[in-house]
Amino acid sequence: MVSSTEVTGQTTPSGIDDSVARALASGFGGDVLHRGDAGFAEVAPVWNGMIEHTPTLIARCSSAQDVSRAVRFAADNNLYPAVRGGAHNIAGTATCRDGLVIDLSPMREVTVDPQQGRAWAGGGATWADLDRATQPHGLAAPGGLVSKTGIAGLTLGGGLGWLRRKHGLSCDNLVAAEVVTADGQIFTASEKENSDLLWGLRGGGGNFGVVTKFEYALHPVGPEVMFSFTLYPLESGRQVLQGWHEFCQAAPDEVTSIVLCGTVPEEEPFPPDIHRRQFVALATMYAGPVEDGRRILSPLQALGEPLCDFSSPAPYLEIQSNFDGDYPDGRRYYWKSLYLKQFDETVIDQVLQLAAERPSSLSTVDVWQLGGTMGRIPADATAFGDRGAPYLLGVESNWDDPAEDTRNRDWTRAACARMERFSNGNSYLNFEPDSVPVEQDSAREQRLCRLKRLYDPDNLFRQNHNIRPV
Structure with a gap:
């Protein structure tokens, strides 16, 4: 259940000067915060106090287009971005040292269709956001045990919660996703469209791109x-x-x-x-x-x-x-x-x-x-x-x-x-806070590596439990 991974130590080049930062901010829908800017110190920390890295830039995205722009900027400037959703994971992969954080936390909107039994949530949403939107309809998607946890990290890593034995893991209930891949393209992953990518998002970690929207199957629960x-x-x-x-x-x-x-x-x-x-x-x-x-x-x-x-x-x-x-x-x-x-x-x-x-x-x-x-x-x-x-x-x-x-x-x-x-x-x-063991030569491992080569051949997304594209 753990992908072949190596956590990189979350270090990136530190030479991001003001002119480069302004280039990213130009035409950006959200906010681009440079270290020292007003508001930077409030949004830079992550949940785990063990993680004390400080990035140089935080791109607070308001849309998938913002995310695409930030990803292209990272690739053009030889940066390995950290991706932040709820910033609530043990390994601290939502930040990096002296680099770029692509921050989805402003993207927390949730839409529910109770007749269809579906919910659509932005990549920065927490389980509290999702539950507050679904419970008035007597519905829920399987989440975690702490409401402040981001839906993104939990789902991409599996998602063990109170509904796991009745309705499966969070990732089992992910029916579609909007994903920005390493070249800045915006894909839809579903059973009918890019189904191989959907397979990888269901428990493969944050290796294949930035998920900007999650679509979940909902089930009758509560109130x-x-x-x-x-x-x-x-x-x-x-x-x-x-x-x-x-x-x-x-x-x-x-x-x-x-x-x-x-x-x-x-x-x-x-x-x-x-x-x-x-x-x-x-x-x-x-x-x-x-x-x-x-x-x-x-x-x-x-x-x-x-x-x-x-x-x-x-x-x-x-x-x-x-x-x-x-x-x-x-x-x-x-x-x-x-x-x-x-x-x-x-x-x-x-x-x-x-x-x-x-x-x-x-x-x-x-x-x-x-x-x-x-x-x-x-x-x-x-x-x-x-x-x-x-x-x-x-x-x-x-x-x-x-x-x-x-x-x-x-x-x-x-x-x-x-x-x-x-x-x-x-x-x-x-x-898992550290690098995790490689499953040598398993069919799952080989499939994950093929997906990584396809969607992130240069391993731009490596600030995670990393699958190498080899």
Whole structure:
């Protein structure tokens, strides 16, 4: 599920003088900000505080034509542009050092056709933008778990969210896209037109161009759903996780669940007497009638003596933003992941041990339930690749003090190395901060490289988990 990639270190030539910047700004519909301009400092940072690169130019695009102009400018000036949508990814690929950022964040318009069950969203839209437009019609496209996340990066890397088992990944529900390729041409990618490009956009990362508009298939969801969220003490973890695993084995597609192992924060709504307690939480949404969900999810609230239980029906919009507060802008983030082949007692004990050893109380060790609809889509149907793993392990290191960077980063890498023997060898692209391993000589790999040669033969778009056109 990870493309053959190499992150370049996000460095680009720094010699962009004012006259060159003015050349880009001439005829540009949006704003071109040069380092030092008013407003530059406000828009330059990205979500992950670990990423401290500062570009020289930010082209804030208002249309696909602006994007095309910025792409041509980059090619003409030997720049390797970074592309910014929601700027909310772990790897920090939405910015670069001393170069050009093509910023789509002003392009956030969303149009919905409820009769057709389709939504069209600009490349700078977030999931909050999309959900606010679709939920008044009782519809949703499968998104992520944090509403501030941009639709672009999440979709192009796959897109794991609360609807993955019922309706598939975000990329599975991408039915068409408007794309600016490396030569500045504007293409439409759909099943009928440039279908090879659509295949690559469904999980192949940002390698083939700048997606300026996304068309999604929508599904009936909400407006209210059943959400189960129960925290148990970490010391009860083995019993809880064994029970959760048994529950997952028989769960219908409407059930999507995640284990979160962390530390209770010192804030509401958590009762003061459990602050700073280590927990195992089961967060589960039921994508169907609320009363069915209440009945089907009730066993998850009875796997031991809970620390607290927030299980209740809630608006889907609220569920989509439940975890926003846990991931503020500017915090330092370093995450890694592995797809797990099994979830037996040995794996459970290892997960609980990692949870107990976390160097930061803000970090979590998570296990994502997979399968369902997303698992039944053939591996060669999208660039996302194989979907056979039943679970995903996510090691999310989050902290605030820059002095703790090395400690947390090293621990995250070591944690995944310890779990490698339980993995199928793959990881989730959107949870990867570093370069990722090459799938040697796979049919998927060869197809991705052919697409890269076709649409970006000079590797202009390399500020990403990069597929080399070789």
